[in-house]
Amino acid sequence: MLRASRRTAACAALLLGALVAGTGPAAADSGGGGGLEECHNNGICVVAQDPGSPGSGSSGGSGSGSGGGQTCSWNGEQVPCTRDGAWFNSSDGCYWKESTPQPPADDPAWLGHDPANGGAVYDRLCYVDGTLGGGQPLWAATAPGAPPPPSPAELAAQAVREIPFHPPTLHTAPGEKGTLLVGLPIWLWYDRDPGTFDHPSATARAGGVAVTARATLKRVEWHMGDSSASTYCDGPGTPYKAAYGSARSPDCGYRYTKSSGGQPDERFTVTATLHWYIEATIDGSGVRPIDPIDDYTVESNLLQLRVAEVQVLN
Secondary structure, X not given: OOEOOHHHHHHHHHHHHHHHHOOOOEEEEOOOOOOEEEEOOOOOEEEOOOOOOOOEOOOOOOOOOOOOOOOEEEOOEEEOOEEOOEEEEOOOOEEEEEOOOOOOOOOHHHOOOOHHHOOEEEEEEEEEOOEEEEEEEEEEOOOOOOOOOOOHHHHHHHHHHOOXXXXXXXXXXXXXXXXXXXXXXXXXXXXXXXXXXXXXXXXXXXXXXEEEEEEEEEEEXXXXXXXXXXXXXXXXXXXXXXXXXXXXXXXXXXXXXXOOOOOHHHOEEEEEEXXXXXXXXXXXXXXXXXXXXXXXXXXXXXXEEEEEEXXXXX
């Protein structure tokens, strides 16, 4: 069984006395030259001269995306549909890419067309006898071989992928640097920022169409590591401050019913899952090109919490 340290046990004894007597915070020597600690009924001890803040974890994450591939063919052989930014045109066996810069208006590549009337000159790389070789630049009204612009639904999917979600950084009070006590309330919260709370969004544009995907936080699911059911909170939770004393969290808290003894490193592993609702709409019209995503999840960083049972010394 995990036991509280001497410092925690001393504070716990004071807490029990305060609870029995119905009094306010108790005081204990911090033992580290930092002055007296004020230990509240919820197990949160604050150095009187330097209130400080609860311990915090670290965050990290990565994202990736992939698109579908296309297959092109020439004379019965499969060939890449793109090459160095050029698109393959199956009608002539050439890769076409807009020339940069465009040639002068009197260049023969314009085929007599006026640049002011539209179209462009494209560099070409063509298959000749099965081998890629040179090709003369030519004018075309549109990019030969280029795919059509993405549909609004494809833009919506792209916008969803580009929403700047990132793992939230979790905090508890008491924090992970100390020892929590069985049965006493804990404050739970995470850092608020545009990627974890305030309606993160992204916009994808193509072909004169823009689609914006916007996320709304539905709930936060805390996994406390003690095999109990998840704890749900409506939002990020309220950060603890020394001025709150022994008060309970107004919106996101927990109580352990057993110690972390027997767990790896004698600690519970705590994580949180953010559940989001995402809606994508075409800018200017409000039309939804795809159905809303009802439960898009983002995982947090890890916290390691040591929880001890209070040992009463006779």
